Amino acid sequence: MAATDANKVTEDGDPKELPPLVDGGQLIDHSDGRDVVLRLRGVRTQFGDNVIHDKLDFDVFRGEIVGLVGGSGTGKSVLLRTIIGLNQASSGTIEMMGVDTATLHGQALRDMQARTGVQFQDGALFSSLTVSDNIIVPVREHAGLDEETMRDIAALKIALVGLPADTGDKKPSELSGGMRKRASLARALALDAELLFLDEPTAGLDPIGAAHYDELVKGLSQSLGLTILMVTHDLDSLNAVCDRIAVLLDKRVVVGTMEELLVYDHPWVKEYFHGPRGRAARQEQK
Numbered sequence: 710m711a712a713t714d715a716n717k718v719t720e721d722g723d724p725k726e727l728p729p730l731v732d733g734g735q736l737i738d739h740s741d742g743r744d745v746v747l748r749l750r751g752v753r754t755q756f757g758d759n760v761i762h763d764k765l766d767f768d769v770f771r772g773e774i775v776g777l778v779g780g781s782g783t784g785k786s787v788l789l790r791t792i793i794g795l796n797q798a799s800s801g802t803i804e805m806m807g808v809d810t811a812t813l814h815g816q817a818l819r820d821m822q823a824r825t826g827v828q829f830q831d832g833a834l835f836s837s838l839t840v841s842d843n844i845i846v847p848v849r850e851h852a853g854l855d856e857e858t859m860r861d862i863a864a865l866k867i868a869l870v871g872l873p874a875d876t877g878d879k880k881p882s883e884l885s886g887g888m889r890k891r892a893s894l895a896r897a898l899a900l901d902a903e904l905l906f907l908d909e910p911t912a913g914l915d916p917i918g919a920a921h922y923d924e925l926v927k928g929l930s931q932s933l934g935l936t937i938l939m940v941t942h943d944l945d946s947l948n949a950v951c952d953r954i955a956v957l958l959d960k961r962v963v964v965g966t967m968e969e970l971l972v973y974d975h976p977w978v979k980e981y982f983h984g985p986r987g988r989a990a991r992q993e994q995k
Contacts, residue, residue, distance in 0.1 A: 733768030736965035736973065739953065744771040745807075746904050746936045747792070752801035754784065754791050761787050763960045765801065769904075774930055774937040775964070776947045779957030780977055785940045786908065788957070792938070793827055793906055805904060823851040826897030830909040832889045834881040834896070840867065841877035844896045851900055866895040871925060887918045891925070898929070907939040911946055923949045944982075956981075 731738040733748070747769035754761045761784035769775050779785050790796045792803055794810060803810045805821060813821055834843045841863040848859050867877050870891040881889055890910060897905060910926065911919035927950040930937055941947065947954055948967065955964045956978060965973065971982055 734962045734964045736969045748804040753799040773952040776951035776954045777940045783957035825904045826902035827906045828897045832893035870895045905937045
């Protein structure tokens with residue numbers, strides 16, 4: 710389908726089909742027998758009559774970092790909240806580690822939650838708790854360990870994200886924006902998550918701070934074997950850390966490497982990746 714056709718709609722007002730994609734919304738098949746940690750099939754999200762996503766297929770493979778991008782109103786945060794269970798899909802299935810999340814209840818649900826971590830855009834740290842106490846919250850809920858062990862875990866996670874040891878005794882209000890981001894990441898990693906969700910992790914950081922955060926995320930992914938889905942608008946992050954990029958288009962998702970998306974014939978993709986900021990971000994990575 711030509712780029713000029715991609716935004717046309719059918720008579721009932723729904724977007725026309727995107728060009729044929731291989732399994733999991735991919736432009737080119739990268740599965741090659743790889744373990745799928747996150748799988749969406751036929752997912753539909755809507756609020757009343759307003760359909761945000763429809764027939765959405767999407768795979769994330771073990772050990773990769775996938776960036777999730779899209780224009781204003783494409784529902785990046787809605788999709789993330791649906792995947793982690795804060796919103797309910799109207800139809801379709803969402804699988805984590807091979808398990809349909811809609812079938813999980815009670816202890817099985819808690820066990821799955823312990824295998825995932827979430828860093829929200831604003832950090833979502835409890836302002837009345839110290840950083841150590843914030844990190845301990847999920848540990849106390851899921852692990853049932855003694856207080857000393859939990860304190861040791863908090864100290865380890867604080868060091869893991871590159872914060873000074875005394876950070877644990879401070880309240881979030883005493884930290885810089887970049888330090889709060891790292892503290893939130895430490896909490897997301899408190900239970901040794903396999904699958905990590907990051908919502909605009911570099912938003913509000915200056916270019917140097919954002920670059921250091923990207924390096925941290927990439928290093929943790931490699932050293933801990935993490936699988937990461939990252940909602941972002943930061944082209945530098947996409948170029949620096951992401952193995953593949955998922956683009957929300959016309960209520961669907963298209964997934965590819967940066968090289969594949971640079972030649973993808975869709976007007977929004979062209980404007981986003983070939984505009985001045987996109988060219989500058991790619992040049993910086995050379």
